Amino acid sequence: MTEGLFPRERGEPAPGAVHVPGWLSFERQRELVAACREFGRGPASYEHTVLPGGGVMSVRSLCLGRRWEPYRYLGEEDVRVPLPSWLAELGRAALVEAYGAHGGFTPDTALVNFYADGARMGMHQDREERSPAPVVSLSLGDTCVFRLGNTENRGRPWTDVELASGDLFVFGGPSRFAYHGVPKVYAGTAEPGLGLGGRLNITLRETGL
Template sequence: MDGELFPRERTLIAPGAVHVPDWLGPGRQRELLAACRAWARPPAGLRTVHTPGGGAMTARQVCLGLHWYPYGYARTAVDGDGEPVKPMPPWLAALGREAVAAAYGDGPQGPRQPGEPHLPSGPGEPGAGAAYDIALINFYGADSRMGMHRDSDEKSAAPVVSLSLGDTCVFRFGTPAGRGRPYRDVELRSGDLFVFGGPSRLAYHGVPKVLPGTAPRGLGLTGRLNITLRVGGLG
């Protein structure tokens, strides 16, 4: 945010959950936004997700690699136009690994602090050599919300990578035990990175509020885009 007195710092939100502010610079944000706009076009483009109970999510979604629907994955947009899902670009998969390194490893963001997780390196560790093969891109309008939920339809324990573009949101991050308290509210701005794995991989999380009109002026986006990268482990 322009004129901020102190820079925001990388923060351990919960065991295995790390917030890295301003990870994507303005140029990289614009490139990612242009890619999202291309992915949102038909076929297998942006659609409204309907829950089994007949409700509709207020955030609209497009998928890459595999198509997520409540509550599973398919190779076609089974709850959309039925077309094959767009492939996961190799550069986006590489960005997922880069994000995990930035959150968990020593590097440009500074050394790890006591209690922070380390970058998985052994073959038996969650996230080691993970190939990010699924992307869920959610578009939030001013009135969009996301209820507390877990990302539990994957078989891999690799960390989830979340990238934010556009309007700021309140991101509510809880525990694996349930949807209620304790939880922590984190302000995610355009360019922020949030990674959660290890003990927090199945933590409940949601978006109770979007702050309209807070996107960077030069980005050219009204609303919020969230790009979530996952390792399916689904074969």
């Protein structure tokens, strides 16, 4: 994938964090968009998460495999939509791409977030997992600004990375518990042939539960 005259290059914005532009082929992206639509047709649907303080997240989310709710994972008996084995295998392939090996990565949950126009994600840590395994993030649709911060607080220092459709981003090791968020999505930047208005983000995780 290119942007302007120059190809976007693989980068490591922080130790343990790897950005691979255009990792997913366009056909693979279309397949994932279709799968995400199918996931939301039942028995679960994409919903706005209500936080304990009463706030409502602007993104709409759906869990595959073990369900997450603020700020814990539910038991296996509460699984509504199983995590497909092919998606877990894609997560392992992503770690091979990022690190050269998958380290026995066995994701048992995936959070699918849909960003409609105006949606964003505040700075937060993924810290409910007991496993130290990396988080695998796949982007589909509109380009966003992904903000990777530090492990101590929501403030600076941070690094902003543009994630476009098909990009892979992995954060593990020293960056595993870095605060991160999505302050902006560039509406209408997805390829029309993708058939998606907005942005989809799939994050695969190993809970260790």
